[in-house]
Amino acid sequence: MRLHDFRGGVHPPGQKHLSAEQAIEALPLPPRLYLPLQQHAGGPALPVVTVGQRVGKGELLAQAQGATSAPLHAPTSGTITALGDFTAPHASGLPLPTITLEVDGADRWVERDLSPDPFRLEPGEVAARVGAAGIVGMGGANFPAAVKLDKARQAQVHTLVINGAECEPYVSCDDRLMRERAADIVDGIAIMLYAVQASHALIAIEDNKPEAIQAMRDACSSDARIAVLSLPSRYPAGSAKQLIQWLTGLETPAGGRGTDTGLLVHNVGTAYATHRALRQGQPLISRIVTVSGGAVAEPRNLEAPIGALVADLLAYCGGVSADCARLLMGGPMMGQPLPGIHVPMIKGTNGILALTAAEVGEMHPPSPCIRCGRCVEACPMGLLPVEMANLARREEWTHLQALGLSDCMACGSCAYVCPSRVPLPQYFAFAHGQLAAQRREERKAEQIRLLMDQRQARFARAEQAKAEAAAQRRAAKKQRAIVAVEDDD
Amino acid sequence: MIAAMATLTSLGLLLGLLLSCAARIFRVPGNAQREEIMTLLPGVNCGQCGYPGCGGAADALIAGHASPALCPPGGAALARALANKLGRTLESAADGPPLLAEIDESLCIGCAHCVKRCPTDAIIGASRQIHTVFQEACMGCGLCVEVCPTECLQLRPQTATLATWHWPKPALQGA
Numbered sequence: 001m002r003l004h005d006f007r008g009g010v011h012p013p014g015q016k017h018l019s020a021e022q023a024i025e026a027l028p029l030p031p032r033l034y035l036p037l038q039q040h041a042g043g044p045a046l047p048v049v050t051v052g053q054r055v056g057k058g059e060l061l062a063q064a065q066g067a068t069s070a071p072l073h074a075p076t077s078g079t080i081t082a083l084g085d086f087t088a089p090h091a092s093g094l095p096l097p098t099i100t101l102e103v104d105g106a107d108r109w110v111e112r113d114l115s116p117d118p119f120r121l122e123p124g125e126v127a128a129r130v131g132a133a134g135i136v137g138m139g140g141a142n143f144p145a146a147v148k149l150d151k152a153r154q155a156q157v158h159t160l161v162i163n164g165a166e167c168e169p170y171v172s173c174d175d176r177l178m179r180e181r182a183a184d185i186v187d188g189i190a191i192m193l194y195a196v197q198a199s200h201a202l203i204a205i206e207d208n209k210p211e212a213i214q215a216m217r218d219a220c221s222s223d224a225r226i227a228v229l230s231l232p233s234r235y236p237a238g239s240a241k242q243l244i245q246w247l248t249g250l251e252t253p254a255g256g257r258g259t260d261t262g263l264l265v266h267n268v269g270t271a272y273a274t275h276r277a278l279r280q281g282q283p284l285i286s287r288i289v290t291v292s293g294g295a296v297a298e299p300r301n302l303e304a305p306i307g308a309l310v311a312d313l314l315a316y317c318g319g320v321s322a323d324c325a326r327l328l329m330g331g332p333m334m335g336q337p338l339p340g341i342h343v344p345m346i347k348g349t350n351g352i353l354a355l356t357a358a359e360v361g362e363m364h365p366p367s368p369c370i371r372c373g374r375c376v377e378a379c380p381m382g383l384l385p386v387e388m389a390n391l392a393r394r395e396e397w398t399h400l401q402a403l404g405l406s407d408c409m410a411c412g413s414c415a416y417v418c419p420s421r422v423p424l425p426q427y428f429a430f431a432h433g434q435l436a437a438q439r440r441e442e443r444k445a446e447q448i449r450l451l452m453d454q455r456q457a458r459f460a461r462a463e464q465a466k467a468e469a470a471a472q473r474r475a476a477k478k479q480r481a482i483v484a485v486e487d488d489d
Numbered sequence: 490m491i492a493a494m495a496t497l498t499s500l501g502l503l504l505g506l507l508l509s510c511a512a513r514i515f516r517v518p519g520n521a522q523r524e525e526i527m528t529l530l531p532g533v534n535c536g537q538c539g540y541p542g543c544g545g546a547a548d549a550l551i552a553g554h555a556s557p558a559l560c561p562p563g564g565a566a567l568a569r570a571l572a573n574k575l576g577r578t579l580e581s582a583a584d585g586p587p588l589l590a591e592i593d594e595s596l597c598i599g600c601a602h603c604v605k606r607c608p609t610d611a612i613i614g615a616s617r618q619i620h621t622v623f624q625e626a627c628m629g630c631g632l633c634v635e636v637c638p639t640e641c642l643q644l645r646p647q648t649a650t651l652a653t654w655h656w657p658k659p660a661l662q663g664a
Binding site: 038088090091092094095096393426427429430432434436437438440442444445447449451452454 | 533563564565566567587608611626649650653656658
């Protein structure tokens, strides 16, 4: 198959050697797990347990709310000790409603629904089971997987793309998963193909992971529908839109979805989770996380229960040295800075990075833009980062939107190449936030206007009813008076 | 000279007649711009702008005495809409987070005065029960603050949640 190309992109040093040779290890169960109700895109999950309740491993803790949402299951057995706010793994350090599970150590399974052969179910039922298992996009987007499967089947997608590119530096969890559990991933892909009713699947892997490519090729040799493709390593090849461009040469329309091009992209971790859910009745309760970075004593790939604290993971990897300059959840390009180590890992956490000052490279403050245009060359979406940052600084929102702010995926390629170290993605994050706030305000103003109109209508109705009642009373009084006069006669 | 005077006089009379006819035929009842601005304004007549109600504010806006950012309940969204409508530029909209009503529950006596006063039905509560403000429906007009006998109602800046928080403007500019 001939590969196409996508524009822009950068070649950051991979740094995969720190953790890529470490086999996946299971994290010993921590004493407590913290499960935020909102770990996915869409509506938060609704708790169905109470404080003090004993739960088994895999038991439903919170159910999905709304069409785009995901349920939450107990990663191990134990007792629910709290339902309340807990610091979210988010740069703001603000809390999210969270279920706290005191682990009892028995790891006792709840009665598992070992479904029959998934290929005997309806395709829609397979997708529904993926949804019921709480599976979300494991590449970090956290979008409920079942919604994507259903939409793709309706859009009659012909090809399922399994994303094993893992283009973020440091992160090696997908690499290890493909090397060690290739057969399970291929089974998950077959189930997904059936759920989408697509004809074939392509597994896309960057060529800096030759062992993973070999393992996947061996595992899918018996299935003619599935092929493995080696991509040249270039960030951000693992972004769904860029991946589609590699494979087909088609550009996803602005504001459109990948399925518009007839392809559906899912992460290898999602395929693996699908295999676990449909074959073993195991909901999404654990995942592989890479703990790496220059400040981590022993970088590792851990299979950790959802809700384990970042502190637990770092402690198992020998702790963090004093020269840690930045703590990130995700990769160094798109990861989120963490407010501290006492935050839980969630379903979309692929990496925990503790980077030293030398790795972060915060040596000098930004200097003025020299208009070299390197950010424009690097932008994989074909935008003008330098112009957009200027507009964001001057807060000219209409103009900024016209330049395609909504197409920016915050990949950070522009900042990576900028010789003046202009905080370009930071400007775009600010602009995104401001515009979202404006939309929220406008929506609220509209709703308030509606409320006021309703209140005024209610008052008018009450007034009218009062007037009518008074008129009736007067009429009745008059009637009585006439009757009395007639009686007197 | 007489010819010139006659021409100019007749021209003046003719044009004057035309103008007076046009003024009668194309007369607009009321001020359309005022109506348009009134539909934008919240219409609760809270008086926080310093003008007598939303009608007064609309007059001042048309006359150009008032800034488009005059209405605290309307917030930044209204300021932008008004500036657009009036073709005016918005001076720095450096207003903080919107102020919304909040009830100190330890002081609330459940008199229900505020419930009746709220123009958007944002206060929930019954007589002799503690009231609370439904912040999604509150626009911070402050009418409730005036009627509260125990001063338990205050306008406070809305606290950020994960749904409303966003990154601030980069402090180090560069660009």
